[in-house]
């Protein structure tokens with residue numbers, strides 16, 4: 001079984017961020033207990049390396065030749081006191097779009113956020129930023145998918161001008177920019193068109209915001225927009241692949 005190796009915490013960027021990180025229980029940057037593992041793989045430290053690691057994992061998922069790395073008690077012990085994930089994945093809540101499976105990763109490899117239609121708001125954006133800002137996590141992936149029920153519900157609601165019930169309406173509101181782009185040119189499958197826009201708009205917003213933008217500009221962070229096919233298992237990169 002492959003291992004991603006010891007999580008070597010990076011120096012936090014500022015004292016303020018360090019304090020913020022320490023204040024969040026379960027996310028502490030305490031020293032790592034050393035555990036001997038066979039042939040540890042170095043943690044990807046650059047956007048390019050993190051991207052390559054994820055796409056290699058997705059190839060294994062598509063082919064069915066999975067490694068199932070770092071999912072044993074030894075790994076649990078290794079990362080129990082500190083974590084150092086190499087990527088952030090913002091995906092949909094859809095039960096068929098589980099990032100750790102799709103990218104064949106292990107415990108402690110990824111920060112994972114999941115919302116309907118990978119819609120964002122301040123709480124979600126702050127959670128995406130946590131890794132890159134406090135620990136130097138080098139990659140963010142915004143992952144939408146085929147036949148997304150959340151995007152379909154938002155599209156139908158916004159097109160008809162009929163709000164979704166209860167708090168579901170917040171999802172539709174968060175997807176208005178993607179809907180407006182879709183309304184201009186819906187194509188043969190408006191829901192799929194809107195899904196693509198939702199991925200691209202969300203990734204672009206994160207890539208250029210006041211907190212993550214400077215990291216992207218200096219090459220320390222990549223923000224990728226990607227589309228997952230339920231039919232094939234393949235992740236297709238739409239925007240932001242690290243050069």
Ligand SMILES: [Zn+2]
Nearest residue numbers: 092094148149
């Ligand atoms: Zn979905």
